[in-house]
Amino acid sequence: KKPNYVYFENSSSNPYLVRRIEELNKTANGNVEAKVVCLFRRRDISSSLNSLADSNAREFEEESKQPGVSEQQRHQLKHRELFLSRQFESLPATHIRGKCSVTLLNETDILSQYLEKEDCFFYSLVFDPVQKTLLADQGEIRVGCKYQAEIPDRLVEGELDNRNQQKMEMKVWDPDNPLTDRQIDQFLVVARAVGTFARALDCSSSIRQPSLHMSAAAASRDITLFHAMDTLQRNGYDLAKAMSTLVPQGGPVLCRDEMEEWSASEAMLFEEALEKYGKDFNDIRQDFLPWKSLASIVQFYYMWKTTDRYIQQKRLKAAEADSKLKQVYIPTYTKPNPNQIISVGSKPGMNGAGFQKGLTCESCHTTQSAQWYAWGPPNMQCRLCASCWIYWKKYGGLKTPTQLEGAARGSTEPHSRGHLSRPEAQSLSPYTTSANRAKLLAKNRQTFLLQTTKLTRLARRMCRDLLQPRRAARRPYAPINANAIKAECSIRLPKAAKTPLKIHPLVRLPLATIVKDLVAQAPLKPKTPRGTKTPINRNQLTQNRGLGGIMVKRAYETMAGAGVPFSANGRPLASGIRSGSQPAAKRQKLNPADAPNPVVFVATKDTRALRKALTHLEMRRAARRPNLPLKVKPALMSVRPPVPLPTPSHPASTNEPIVLED
Numbered sequence: 001k002k003p004n005y006v007y008f009e010n011s012s013s014n015p016y017l018v019r020r021i022e023e024l025n026k027t028a029n030g031n032v033e034a035k036v037v038c039l040f041r042r043r044d045i046s047s048s049l050n051s052l053a054d055s056n057a058r059e060f061e062e063e064s065k066q067p068g069v070s071e072q073q074r075h076q077l078k079h080r081e082l083f084l085s086r087q088f089e090s091l092p093a094t095h096i097r098g099k100c101s102v103t104l105l106n107e108t109d110i111l112s113q114y115l116e117k118e119d120c121f122f123y124s125l126v127f128d129p130v131q132k133t134l135l136a137d138q139g140e141i142r143v144g145c146k147y148q149a150e151i152p153d154r155l156v157e158g159e160l161d162n163r164n165q166q167k168m169e170m171k172v173w174d175p176d177n178p179l180t181d182r183q184i185d186q187f188l189v190v191a192r193a194v195g196t197f198a199r200a201l202d203c204s205s206s207i208r209q210p211s212l213h214m215s216a217a218a219a220s221r222d223i224t225l226f227h228a229m230d231t232l233q234r235n236g237y238d239l240a241k242a243m244s245t246l247v248p249q250g251g252p253v254l255c256r257d258e259m260e261e262w263s264a265s266e267a268m269l270f271e272e273a274l275e276k277y278g279k280d281f282n283d284i285r286q287d288f289l290p291w292k293s294l295a296s297i298v299q300f301y302y303m304w305k306t307t308d309r310y311i312q313q314k315r316l317k318a319a320e321a322d323s324k325l326k327q328v329y330i331p332t333y334t335k336p337n338p339n340q341i342i343s344v345g346s347k348p349g350m351n352g353a354g355f356q357k358g359l360t361c362e363s364c365h366t367t368q369s370a371q372w373y374a375w376g377p378p379n380m381q382c383r384l385c386a387s388c389w390i391y392w393k394k395y396g397g398l399k400t401p402t403q404l405e406g407a408a409r410g411s412t413e414p415h416s417r418g419h420l421s422r423p424e425a426q427s428l429s430p431y432t433t434s435a436n437r438a439k440l441l442a443k444n445r446q447t448f449l450l451q452t453t454k455l456t457r458l459a460r461r462m463c464r465d466l467l468q469p470r471r472a473a474r475r476p477y478a479p480i481n482a483n484a485i486k487a488e489c490s491i492r493l494p495k496a497a498k499t500p501l502k503i504h505p506l507v508r509l510p511l512a513t514i515v516k517d518l519v520a521q522a523p524l525k526p527k528t529p530r531g532t533k534t535p536i537n538r539n540q541l542t543q544n545r546g547l548g549g550i551m552v553k554r555a556y557e558t559m560a561g562a563g564v565p566f567s568a569n570g571r572p573l574a575s576g577i578r579s580g581s582q583p584a585a586k587r588q589k590l591n592p593a594d595a596p597n598p599v600v601f602v603a604t605k606d607t608r609a610l611r612k613a614l615t616h617l618e619m620r621r622a623a624r625r626p627n628l629p630l631k632v633k634p635a636l637m638s639v640r641p642p643v644p645l646p647t648p649s650h651p652a653s654t655n656e657p658i659v660l661e662d
Contacts, residue, residue: 005121007097007394008036012338013375015041015396016097018082018121024093024328032093032328039102040083040127041396049127049134053081056125056134064107072400073115079395080114083127084137096330100394104137107145119394173229177237184232187239191228194246195219198254223257258300259307266292270300271313341372341383360483363388363398367487456482459489 007016019036026032042050060066069077082102100119103109114120125134155161196219228246235241246253262270266289273288281297289297304310360367362375362382369385375392376382384392391399460467463485472480611619622628 005039005100005102007100008091008095009097009333009393010091010095015043016393017091018100018102019089019091020102022088023324025090025324033090034093034096035088035090038085038087038089038129039121039123040085040129042078042081043396045083045127045134046132049132052134053083053125056136057081060105060107060124061111064109066111069112073112075401076115076395076397076399077111079397080121082121082123083125083134084123085127085129087129093328093330097333172233174233174237177232179232179237179239183239187232187242188225188228190243191224191231191246192216192219194252195224195255198252201251202254218256218260221257221259223255227253227255257303258296259303261296262300267304267309270297270304271309274301337373339374339389341374359383359481360487361385361388362483363391363400365400365486455486455489458493459485462489462492 004021006019006021008019009016018039018041019034020039022035022037024032024034042053045053098119100121101117102121102123105122105124109122114122124137126137127134152163196216199215199219228242231242231245235245269288270284273284277283277287279301281294281301285292285294285297359381361369361384363384364387366385369387371386371389372383373386373389374382375384375389384398388399391397459482460469466485466488467480472478
């Protein structure tokens with residue numbers, strides 16, 4: 001039975017949903033609902049899975065040696081790719097909008113042929129909506145050169161066969177044997193009798209087949225006949241030797257197949273798994289029968305199809321299918337689409353009232369169409385012509401990459417502008433206000449890049465009278481009709497080709513000249529003024545703020561007669577805060593940001609001379625009074641110059657030692 005793939009419409013502005021109908025059910029209120037299998041588009045999955053699908057597509061093109069396609073065809077092929085899933089849902093049959101076809105992609109297909117057919121899709125990967133994974137379809141049809149057998153050349157007479165005979169097929173039956181058909185049939189009857197006697201001796205078999213006819217039926221299976229024919233082949237079709245092989249010294253040989261090895265509970269599990277997964281034996285083994293091998297499950301399936309149990313279930317399914325709906329008539333959907341743009345004069349208040357004249361189609365950039373449809377966010381005022389609107393509804397994308405995406409980037413990025421959701425498209429829109437854009441970016445937090453195309457850059461130069469860049473710069477949030485400017489540019493472009501644009505080249509200065517100008521314009525380093533220096537706030541660096549006594553003892557005095565009290569950290573106290581004997585625990589705690597900046601002093605020649613001239617006693621006295629200002633110049637004037645030591649005179653000719661007395 002050929003599956004039915006149809007379009008479902010769940011929204012007037014979104015593309016159709018592609019679904020596969022499994023069954024049609026009539027509800028209690030008389031409506032018809034369709035149980036469908038979901039198929040997903042590229043716009044329905046994440047960007048990481050889109051990149052995985054791109055890599056799978058590149059591998060398929062390399063292996064199948066696909067002919068080259070243009071960038072626009074590659075862009076449209078992404079709209080024809082679907083992803084199968086095992087997700088079921090029920091949808092009302094009144095939402096069906098038409099039929100389509102979906103095929104499994106194989107190596108013999110040519111991708112460009114899908115673009116030539118209407119309503120034609122393909123799939124090669126399976127999407128799991130719960131695990132968010134993409135996997136290759138296990139039901140892949142093995143068609144292609146790599147699945148064909150390599151037939152070697154025929155050997156010439158007398159030529160030796162150098163192939164490895166162990167890897168070759170083994171001969172199990174020779175039709176040109178010396179036995180007649182009657183002798184072979186008699187031997188097979190003996191083999192069945194030996195098999196029946198072996199089941200009578202086996203305890204487990206006697207429990208499963210308590211009656212004689214059930215044991216005889218089990219002994220008549222193919223496994224017993226295959227064993228009898230192998231016995232004849234191994235013994236050179238000698239009936240006497242073959243008879244003795246059937247009954248060796250230990251007793252008769254018992255041959256059992258998968259039908260006898262499986263228990264009744266295992267058979268029930270297999271039927272339940274077959275009802276859920278169909279003939280997907282990998283999932284049946286993984287979820288229901290993990291202790292069985294895959295070969296055992298496949299062999300049991302084909303034996304199970306020969307039993308009465310399979311015939312009974314087939315009859316029940318046929319009776320159930322007869323009671324269900326086989327077909328349903330769906331009338332043509334003729335209601336007008338809410339996105340349809342009505343002219344301003346026909347019906348007031350419709351979608352076309354706010355659209356400007358001169359807008360082009362967002363997909364094919366045409367300006368003439370019998371009918372227009374609003375597309376995208378309302379504030380962008382984008383519209384599509386009738387043919388592009390049908391393409392958008394069926395294939396979930398635009399025929400050409402949009403200006404925000406760029407034609408060059410359309411083949412590498414997984415999401416086009418048509419694939420973006422409404423908030424993402426608004427966040428990328430240059431016409432969105434700053435307040436709305438801030439709200440959208442706060443939700444998405446996505447970095448974006450706007451790359452202008454060649455047509456946009458050319459339109460800025462050719463249509464400066466319409467664009468008015470200086471006027472637009474003074475009103476940065478006013479919308480600009482970029483489509484109208486591009487349409488005007490396309491009209492002016494053939495005329496402008498005769499008179500090329502005058503582009504003044506920009507002369508760039510060399511790097512050495514720029515560095516020299518920067519050095520010349522650099523501000524001079526301020527000189528350190530000489531004179532009386534402000535004393536260093538040593539309390540700020542050395543004192544322990546937790547000790548109240550030290551803070552009281554080392555409090556600042558009023559500076560320069562201003563009468564402003566200072567706290568222990570060098571900042572003036574606020575009004576209402578006492579200084580002096582107030583405990584440190586009750587004082588106002590300063591914010592670390594309000595802490596005073598560190599002060600750095602450069603010692604002058606006079607200061608360094610004073611340090612050398614002061615005695616040890618005077619230095620200790622100044623260290624005990626760090627807050628007392630030190631007058632440098634008067635102290636220098638009061639310091640006596642050092643008295644040089646007397647140099648005794650002695651004759652140069654004598655060699656006596658010189659003795660210095662204290």
